[in-house]
Amino acid sequence: MSGILVIARNTFRENIRDKVLYNLILFALIMILSSLVVGQLSLGNEVKIILDFGLASISIFGMLIAVFLGVGLVYKELDKRTIYALLAKPVHRYEFILGKYLGLLYTLFVNIAIMTAGLELALIYHGETGWGGFLRLLPAVFLIFLSLALITALALMFSTFSSPALSALFTFFIWMAGHFGVDLLQFGEASKSVLYKWLCSVLYYIIPNLSVFKIMDSRHIIRSAAYYQPMDPSILGNAFLYCVLYCAVIVSIAILIFLRRDFK
Amino acid sequence: MKRVHSKFVARQSILFGVICLIGAFLIVPVQNGIEKRLGDTGPDPDLLYFSSPSAVKKMALGYENILADIYWLRTIQYYGRRDEADKRIIRYKNLAALLDITTTLDPDLVDAYVAGSFFLGENEPLGAGQPEEALKILDKGIQAHPQEWKFLYYKGLVYYVYVHDFKAAGNTWLDASRMPEAPEYLEGLAAKSLSEGGAMDTARALWQRQYEEATRDDIRENALNRLISLKVAEDIWALEFLLDVYRLENGIYPRRLSELISNENGRIKTVDPLGTPYSYDPETGSVSLSPQSEVLYLEVPESYREDFLAKLFG
Numbered sequence: 001m002s003g004i005l006v007i008a009r010n011t012f013r014e015n016i017r018d019k020v021l022y023n024l025i026l027f028a029l030i031m032i033l034s035s036l037v038v039g040q041l042s043l044g045n046e047v048k049i050i051l052d053f054g055l056a057s058i059s060i061f062g063m064l065i066a067v068f069l070g071v072g073l074v075y076k077e078l079d080k081r082t083i084y085a086l087l088a089k090p091v092h093r094y095e096f097i098l099g100k101y102l103g104l105l106y107t108l109f110v111n112i113a114i115m116t117a118g119l120e121l122a123l124i125y126h127g128e129t130g131w132g133g134f135l136r137l138l139p140a141v142f143l144i145f146l147s148l149a150l151i152t153a154l155a156l157m158f159s160t161f162s163s164p165a166l167s168a169l170f171t172f173f174i175w176m177a178g179h180f181g182v183d184l185l186q187f188g189e190a191s192k193s194v195l196y197k198w199l200c201s202v203l204y205y206i207i208p209n210l211s212v213f214k215i216m217d218s219r220h221i222i223r224s225a226a227y228y229q230p231m232d233p234s235i236l237g238n239a240f241l242y243c244v245l246y247c248a249v250i251v252s253i254a255i256l257i258f259l260r261r262d263f264k
Numbered sequence: 265m266k267r268v269h270s271k272f273v274a275r276q277s278i279l280f281g282v283i284c285l286i287g288a289f290l291i292v293p294v295q296n297g298i299e300k301r302l303g304d305t306g307p308d309p310d311l312l313y314f315s316s317p318s319a320v321k322k323m324a325l326g327y328e329n330i331l332a333d334i335y336w337l338r339t340i341q342y343y344g345r346r347d348e349a350d351k352r353i354i355r356y357k358n359l360a361a362l363l364d365i366t367t368t369l370d371p372d373l374v375d376a377y378v379a380g381s382f383f384l385g386e387n388e389p390l391g392a393g394q395p396e397e398a399l400k401i402l403d404k405g406i407q408a409h410p411q412e413w414k415f416l417y418y419k420g421l422v423y424y425v426y427v428h429d430f431k432a433a434g435n436t437w438l439d440a441s442r443m444p445e446a447p448e449y450l451e452g453l454a455a456k457s458l459s460e461g462g463a464m465d466t467a468r469a470l471w472q473r474q475y476e477e478a479t480r481d482d483i484r485e486n487a488l489n490r491l492i493s494l495k496v497a498e499d500i501w502a503l504e505f506l507l508d509v510y511r512l513e514n515g516i517y518p519r520r521l522s523e524l525i526s527n528e529n530g531r532i533k534t535v536d537p538l539g540t541p542y543s544y545d546p547e548t549g550s551v552s553l554s555p556q557s558e559v560l561y562l563e564v565p566e567s568y569r570e571d572f573l574a575k576l577f578g
Contacts, residue, residue: 041337041340044375045336052330053330053333055330056330059327060327219372
């Protein structure tokens with residue numbers, strides 16, 4: 001356990017030294033703050049615009065951070081040959097993968113916290129929120145974090161056997177496919193072929209269903225909105241369970257691949 | 265050696281600094297010159313790259329809300345920028361499509377339905393002059409929120425203001441008034457519009473119900489004034505008709521209105537509903553409300569006159 005934490009801590013330190021990270025956070029903050037200006041053009045929908053822009057920024061830039069840092073997690077160690085020194089120490093290979101994963105999750109957590117603070121500042125500046133608004137914002141951010149944990153797991157898995165460029169491409173494609181899960185199922189149902197139906201339903205369960213994490217938006221946060229819908233905590237619980245199970249499977253696959261890799 | 269190198273670096277810094285400054289100053293006039301030479305590039309092609317709302321929704325990849333905001337902002341710009349609209353062959357060709365995409369991406373964006381219906385319904389050059397599209401976008405809102413009275417209210421407004429179909433407006437407002445949380449005044453509004461559209465019996469029934477059931481005093485008072493005004497208008501039209509008949513038979517108008525009233529037309533009154541006799545001029549045969557009358561007369565559509573007289577006298 002201590003090995004995992006040491007690697008996680010070092011991964012976090014390594015990540016925060018990466019300049020790409022700062023650029024992405026800066027862009028996200030600029031985008032969040034620009035919503036203050038853009039919102040003024042929206043005929044009275046300023047808060048909605050700020051929230052939509054803010055949550056989308058956190059999600060998109062979080063995804064970029066997860067992919068760009070995630071795909072290099074294992075590859076960098078192999079490329080710089082630091083993996084030999086690491087594995088010569090009393091560290092198991094599974095500890096290495098888990099440590100890398102947790103380190104990146106921690107990095108994402110800190111980054112999301114910074115971006116959420118930026119969004120909250122924009123809302124406070126607009127004068128539309130208090131502690132209630134802030135608390136209603138957190139579940140939406142939590143869901144984004146869960147989706148990023150899943151993306152990170154995928155990026156990590158690809159980085160155990162592929163180059164960063166290909167890993168980024170694979171992760172991006174799966175991220176895209178993750179938004180079409182329901183369509184896949186519908187295609188299958190529309191088909192007369194049993195094999196095609198079966199294939200579609202298998203793919204539906206294999207590809208991560210990212211719409212599970214897109215269940216919260218501004219209408220769940222702005223209480224004065226025309227169609228305010230309070231969030232059902234059980235839906236959050238289900239999303240959390242789905243994320244934990246899916247990540248456990250993907251990280252296990254990553255460990256299995258990494259265990260069989262020959263570094264000679 | 266080191267000194268020579270630093271001098272060299274300083275000289276190069278000055279050289280490139282100057283180039284940078286001159287370049288920056290020159291970009292503005294050069295760019296303006298190019299734009300001037302190109303001149304007016306002709307009418308705006310007014311392109312909408314994606315016109316299918318469901319395709320845009322699929323492509324949103326879970327970011328429907330921010331995309332709806334972007335499309336909504338674009339719609340406002342598309343409508344609001346008159347200089348750009350003037351350059352287009354058809355001023356607001358893509359307005360309905362933009363609103364359709366916006367509301368498909370975010371079916372809860374109320375302003376897109378409401379403000380959008382005004383953008384579409386308003387006559388040119390202020391709006392698109394497409395009230396049928398305005399009705400469509402509001403129908404979409406009604407479909408998305410079947411329990412919301414506001415969309416029906418705005419639909420009635422489009423019928424009333426832009427289509428001038430008072431009967432349809434009245435019926436729509438009547439539907440709206442039956443929705444949960446609908447304000448009491450809607451029934452009165454429906455009655456007024458229906459009366460203008462010729463559906464006076466429905467209007468009278470609605471005002472009667474408002475007068476009996478409304479909880480707000482101002483609404484009850486308005487309903488009562490409407491009912492009284494209707495009675496006044498009917499009395500005056502009937503009296504004027506009888507006066508014309510009398511004149512045809514006798515060559516002159518009667519000296520008093522009471523001379524007109526017989527057993528057959530006993531329900532026609534010569535005093536207003538609050539008890540003040542109507543003013544009558546035997547020279548011209550005109551009947552009107554007395555200046556002493558306490559009735560607060562609200563205009564009754566003249567279009568109802570013929571229907572009423574036909575019903576009364578056959």
